[in-house]
Amino acid sequence: MKLTHSLAAKIAAIFLFILLAFFAIFCITSSLAMMDAGYYWSDSVQDPNQSDGLEISGSLPPFFPYRYTLPAIGGVSLMGCIILYLFLLCAAGHRAGREEAVYNIQDRIPFDLYVVATVIVMATLASAFPAWNMMDVRAEMLVQGLSSPEGAVILIYCCCITLAIVAFLSLSMTAATRIKTGTFWRNTVVYYVLRLCWRALCWMGRGARTLFRNMGLIWKAILIYSAYALILLLVGRETYFSAMATLWWIGINMTALLALCFFMIQLSRLQEGAKRLAAGELSYHVPTEHMFFALKQHGENLNSIGAGMTRAVEERIKSERLKTELITNVSHDIKTPLTSILNYVDLLKKEPQAGETAKEYIAVLDRQAHRLKKLTEDVLEASKAATGNIKVELAPTDAVELLRQCVAEYEGRFQQAGLATVVQAPEGKAAILADGRLLWRVFDNLLGNIAKYAQRGTRVYAAVAKDASDVVVTLKNISRDALNISEEELMERFVRGDSARSTEGSGLGLSIARSLVELQGGRFGIAIDCDLFKVELRFSAIEE
Amino acid sequence: MYNIxxxxxxRDIVAALKIYxxxxxxxxxEAYNGNDALGIIARETIHLVLLDVMMPGPDGLATTAALRxxxxxxxxxxxAKSEDTDKVLGLSIGADDYxxxxxxxxxxxxxxxxxxxRYTMLGGMHGMEKKPSIISIDGVEIDDEAKTVTVDGEPVxxxxxxxxxxxxxxxxAGKVFSSARIYELVWKDPAWGAENTVAVHIRHIREKLEINPAEPRYLKVVWGQGYKFEKGCKGKQ
Structure with a gap:
């Protein structure tokens, strides 16, 4: 442990300091007194023991024999005091077990108060002992010995000076602590007062700013112009205003103010128009009838921006609609020939005289025709879901019931695929605002994927959980094939987790599911952890 | 022998359906447009019509309306259209199925x-008095005394x-029951997580009752709410 961090060392140092300070002061004072009395170099004063022709006007003080050792003791004590003082400065604020300096009780007193208090203490000590001046201590006082009233005065004097020094020491120590912690200025009354003033100023500034900001453009103009006119009036009052001139002055300024207000009204209309355009209200028409010159032109430009943007948006919506219509029509047109293909393939399957090879070929035709059918349906669905071209009827829906129903629908297919299902649901209901039919289509896609791609003999976890404000539905399964593909890629259209290994599926399932969930205001996320495939649907919970 | x-x-689709x-x-x-179809119906005794919606000339919906x-x-x-609104339109104009x-x-x-x-057998049964134990909705009939169920006369x-x-x-019929409620009423036990079985049972019933269980006409799933028996699901009754 460092010496500066030890409490015992500090206390000992303080005691020693007081003792040494007292000694030093006493010795120095006595020496000075004796020097002043001329005991050192006056020929008339000599050692009484030597009695070598000594002429003494009075009796000698008891310290006289030590008149040469006293200053030496005083000097050494002074040196000791200075060393202890430096040590205490270093030790100030440090505590055992703490690396950095910490505040003690005395350090919590505001520093300027502390300084004032110290000065008051010193002044009180000075007034308690009028003979503050060292030169007032006379050698005669010493002669009577320390137990005499005059000697006691010297002791009291020394005590007072020591007390003053101790007060100074404590001030130095607290200053040292404050400087070490780097908060010297923080803990002062002046700082507090200044900070309070600064805060009040800031608050007033903010208030004025808010007031000014919320003021209408016209009021701002009036305020600023009035301030300007007031300054002009104050500055120019004595120099050139006669009564007539004052009237003129007021008239001119009133006209200018009116013109300014008129201008500001038009500007605020333009501002309003621009704000509405920015907010997407493209049909807003800026009234330009009573505007003039540049302002009118600006207003008309704003109006034509609105018109242009409306046209652009309309065109975009139209092209979007055309795209959806095209996909819808093509899908419907494909369905008619597809019906024939499926039916005739089915009839071919039943032809008795077909050979083995022919039967294989027919099986391929059958499989591919069904795939084409699924693909057509998925493309139609994906296009509608992505463009939001689906009627969404949101109603309070119980996620727990829904999940149970969906899992029950897939029970048979899961059994065929060798999958066991585990449904984890909370007690009671988990109400969300959703369209049950669309949500079934989401789960149809997701559970269909699981039936297609999950590893045989594993479990499928379907869970509903209530979050802080959300209802979270998660589906987890182990993928049969390694999923060396990122989540983002997997959600792209026409991407399948198994690359080209399976011919089943269109790769649109996840994309459709996501679009449908987002249409209902939910969030859709998937996560892949090695072979674990996890889908998470998040909806805001509602009270029922 | 029924005439369809x-x-x-x-033409290929007509030919395929003809084979089946x-x-x-x-x-x-066989007819290849709406007018021909109406002509044949006027001339012959037809028991059922399979009608395409999107046809040149009067389309399927117009033909149905004229027929009715x-x-x-x-x-x-x-x-070829599978939107729900098209189905509703077709059924409300007078079609029986879609x-x-x-x-x-x-x-x-x-x-x-x-x-x-439904057209031939049940149509003639309308005059028959019904036993009070029989509940009959849209061709589905259950006899609580005999504990039998028939769909359009076929036993299930x-x-x-x-x-x-x-x-x-x-x-x-028409009321939605949640699986928990069904469990409580049928098993007469409080449903403590046993509701999962209800959904499976209902799927089994649907597979037996419905022609296409994925698109049920009688036993409907109300997603996220429960199940109900649809009342008046067909265009006319």
């Missing part, structure tokens, strides 16, 4: 059979649990 009119502007229906023992007439002015023979619409292309021939046959039964085999569930839903 097939009307579609795609003839194989089932029906006699078929004179006759109430069953009409099954065939169409099949979307590309269709499964087996499903077409099943629906044809069902509609013919249900397990006792399935029967109880169906009875509950038919007694309160």
């Amino acid at each position: 009119l097939i009307c579609d502007d795609d 229906l003839t194989a089932e023992g029906y006699h078929t007439f 002015e004179k006759s109430n023979i069953p009409v099954i619409l065939l169409t 099949i979307t292309k590309p269709f499964n021939p087996m499903e077409v046959l099943a629906r044809v059979r069902s509609q013919l039964r 085999n249900l397990t006792p649990i399935e029967y109880s569930i169906l009875k509950l839903l038919m007694e309160h």
Whole structure:
């Protein structure tokens, strides 16, 4: 442990300091007194023991024999005091077990108060002992010995000076602590007062700013112009205003103010128009009838921006609609020939005289025709879901019931695929605002994927959980094939987790599911952890 | 021997349907537009019409509307559109059923059979007095005394649990029951996480009752709410 961090060392140092300070002061004072009395170099004063022709006007003080050792003791004590003082400065604020300096009780007193208090203490000590001046201590006082009233005065004097020094020491120590912690200025009354003033100023500034900001453009103009006119009036009052001139002055300024207000009204209309355009209200028409010159032109430009943007948006919506219509029509047109293909393939399957090879070929035709059918349906669905071209009827829906129903629908297919299902649901209901039919289509896609791609003999976890404000539905399964593909890629259209290994599926399932969930205001996320495939649907919970 | 009119502007589809229906023992007439179809219906005795919606000339919906002015023979619409609004429009104009292309021939046959039964057999049964124990909705009939269920006259085999569930839903047709509620009412036990089995039972009932269990007509799933027996699901009753 460092010496500066030890409490015992500090206390000992303080005691020693007081003792040494007292000694030093006493010795120095006595020496000075004796020097002043001329005991050192006056020929008339000599050692009484030597009695070598000594002429003494009075009796000698008891310290006289030590008149040469006293200053030496005083000097050494002074040196000791200075060393202890430096040590205490270093030790100030440090505590055992703490690396950095910490505040003690005395350090919590505001520093300027502390300084004032110290000065008051010193002044009180000075007034308690009028003979503050060292030169007032006379050698005669010493002669009577320390137990005499005059000697006691010297002791009291020394005590007072020591007390003053101790007060100074404590001030130095607290200053040292404050400087070490780097908060010297923080803990002062002046700082507090200044900070309070600064805060009040800031608050007033903010208030004025808010007031000014919320003021209408016209009021701002009036305020600023009035301030300007007031300054002009104050500055120019004595120099050139006669009564007539004052009237003129007021008239001119009133006209200018009116013109300014008129201008500001038009500007605020333009501002309003621009704000509405920015907010997407493209049909807003800026009234330009009573505007003039540049302002009118600006207003008309704003109006034509609105018109242009409306046209652009309309065109975009139209092209979007055309795209959806095209996909819808093509899908419907494909369905008619597809019906024939499926039916005739089915009839071919039943032809008795077909050979083995022919039967294989027919099986391929059958499989591919069904795939084409699924693909057509998925493309139609994906296009509608992505463009939001689906009627969404949101109603309070119980996620727990829904999940149970969906899992029950897939029970048979899961059994065929060798999958066991585990449904984890909370007690009671988990109400969300959703369209049950669309949500079934989401789960149809997701559970269909699981039936297609999950590893045989594993479990499928379907869970509903209530979050802080959300209802979270998660589906987890182990993928049969390694999923060396990122989540983002997997959600792209026409991407399948198994690359080209399976011919089943269109790769649109996840994309459709996501679009449908987002249409209902939910969030859709998937996560892949090695072979674990996890889908998470998040909806805001509602009270029922 | 029933006469069925097939009307579609795609000759291949008409030919394929003709093969299937003839194989089932029906006699078929073919038409390739709406006007021809109406002409044949006027001339011949037709028991059922399979009608394509999107045709040149008067389309399937117009033809159905024209047909309904004179006759109430069953009409099954065939169409490439699968939007719900189209189905509702078709059914409300007077069609009895609706099949979307590309269709499964087996499903077409099943629906044809069902509609013919309803038209020929059940139509004549309207005069019959009904036993109070019988609940009959849209061709589905359960007899609580005999514990039998028939769909358009065809008997259906249900397990006792399935029967109880169906009875509950038919007694309160149109009302939605959550799986927990069904469990409590049928098993007469509080449902403590046992509701999962209800959904599975209902799927089994649907597989037995419906022609296409993925698109049920009677036992409907109300997603996220429960199950109900649809009342008045067909265009006319």
